[in-house]
Amino acid sequence: xxxxxxxxxxxxxxxxxxxxxxxxxxxxxxxxxxxxxxxxxxxxxxxxxxxxxxxxxxxxxxxxxxxxxxxxxxxxxxxxxxxxxxxxxxxxxxxxxxxxxxxxxxxxxxxxxxxxxxxxxxxxxxxxxxxxxxxxxxxxxxxxxxxxxx
Amino acid sequence: xxxxxxxxxxxxxxxxxxxxxxxxxxxxxxxxxxxxxxxxxxxxxxxxxxxxxxxxxxxxxxxxxxxxxxxxxxxxxxxxxxxxxxxxxxxxxxxxxxxxxxxxxxxxxxxxxxxxxxxxxxxxxxxxxxxxxxxxxxxxxxxxxxxxxxxxxxxxxxxxxxxxxxxxxxxxxxxxxxxxxxxxxxxxxxxxxxxxxxxxxxxxxxxxxxxxx
Numbered sequence: 579x580x581x582x583x584x585x586x587x588x589x590x591x592x593x594x595x596x597x598x599x600x601x602x603x604x605x606x607x608x609x610x611x612x613x614x615x616x617x618x619x620x621x622x623x624x625x626x627x628x629x630x631x632x633x634x635x636x637x638x639x640x641x642x643x644x645x646x647x648x649x650x651x652x653x654x655x656x657x658x659x660x661x662x663x664x665x666x667x668x669x670x671x672x673x674x675x676x677x678x679x680x681x682x683x684x685x686x687x688x689x690x691x692x693x694x695x696x697x698x699x700x701x702x703x704x705x706x707x708x709x710x711x712x713x714x715x716x717x718x719x720x721x722x723x724x725x726x727x728x
Numbered sequence: 729x730x731x732x733x734x735x736x737x738x739x740x741x742x743x744x745x746x747x748x749x750x751x752x753x754x755x756x757x758x759x760x761x762x763x764x765x766x767x768x769x770x771x772x773x774x775x776x777x778x779x780x781x782x783x784x785x786x787x788x789x790x791x792x793x794x795x796x797x798x799x800x801x802x803x804x805x806x807x808x809x810x811x812x813x814x815x816x817x818x819x820x821x822x823x824x825x826x827x828x829x830x831x832x833x834x835x836x837x838x839x840x841x842x843x844x845x846x847x848x849x850x851x852x853x854x855x856x857x858x859x860x861x862x863x864x865x866x867x868x869x870x871x872x873x874x875x876x877x878x879x880x881x882x883x884x885x886x887x888x889x890x891x892x893x894x895x896x897x898x899x900x901x902x903x904x905x906x907x908x909x910x911x912x913x914x915x916x917x918x919x920x921x922x923x924x925x926x927x928x929x930x931x932x933x934x935x936x937x938x939x940x941x
Contacts, residue, residue: 595792599799615845628801630846634835635797637842644843661843677784681777 585609588670595673596635599624603632607642607665614662633663641670796831838881 585608593601606621607613613621619629636642643666646659672679774782792798837847 594789595798597798597800599801600797628799631799631831634831634837634842634846635799637846638835639797644846646843661845676788677781680784681781 584667584671588665588667591670591673592636592641596632596639599628600632600635603629604636604641604665604670607663608667612662612664614660618663636665639673641666641673796834799831836881 585605588608589601589605592604602622602624603618606618610617610621615626615629615633618633619626622629624632633642633644637644643664644661645664646661648657649660650657835842839847
């Protein structure tokens with residue numbers, strides 16, 4: 579479902595969550611496919627440090643996957659591994675439903691018991707989600723927990 | 729030769745017109761009458777589950793917007809601001825933006841988590857590894873696990889530092905340009921807009937030079 583509307587939705591999600599800079603990098607990766615760091619810097623016309631920070635954020639939130647591929651040696655050169663970055667379109671769209679994920683996990687496992695599960699399901703940075711969860715579970719504890727109350 | 733080009737253009741235009749004419753014509757009806765629509769959901773009555781989900785979603789989005797992951801482009805300081813001496817009255821000006829926590833505090837910048845080329849720019853020392861922990865109310869077992877992890881990547885950081893010297897090929901500045909305010913207020917620690925070529929006090933001369941270009 580990587581149509582134009584899907585791309586626009588993904589970019590708008592990233593803009594809402596992480597700002598314009600990160601969204602620019604993400605949009606570049608979504609529209610042009612897998613790119614190296616230098617190519618991203620060239621296409622986005624941002625500074626290299628800005629692009630690096632954006633990529634760090636996107637990788638941390640499992641929206642971009644980095645992988646290295648060995649490139650054949652040039653004339654007289656040494657074969658080196660080149661790192662490329664790929665946007666994970668589905669994962670970006672899933673961010674829309676994180677609230678639902680949390681509700682389901684909380685219902686299944688209880689508010690305190692889902693640390694490891696959140697980590698495994700939501701990738702590197704479940705910490706973000708987890709902090710929000712703990713905050714919301716703390717608020718829930720303040721109220722009376724009646725059965726059936728999510 | 730110019731006509732040839734125009735002719736081709738016209739030919740293409742005609743081709744496109746013919747394509748649309750091939751589709752069979754249906755007279756356009758502005759307000760079709762005999763159409764059955766499904767019942768629209770009544771949004772005045774929101775089920776409790778939906779309310780909880782909406783509240784949760786809004787909380788998550790606010791959390792992300794105010795987190796260190798929300799990267800903003802630092803507004804380029806105007807030249808007059810560079811040259812201005814900080815005044816005593818500036819201390820009482822209300823800040824427009826609240827401080828964001830540094831991105832480096834929340835990322836484990838190890839080669840196992842991120843590609844080395846993203847970490848090479850500058851060594852990011854983690855001042856407060858507590859923030860890396862996912863659950864700050866952790867049990868003692870998790871506490872011990874994290875303590876061990878800290879020790880293990882203190883050793884890794886030294887290795888990364890040695891590798892960095894051999895690997896880096898880029899021409900960027902060694903200083904990190906994180907586009908948020910750091911926890912220290914000193915200009916030295918802000919690492920923004922360090923440009924050794926510019927002379928702040930003589931910028932006006934350079935402005936005249938631009939008109940010749």
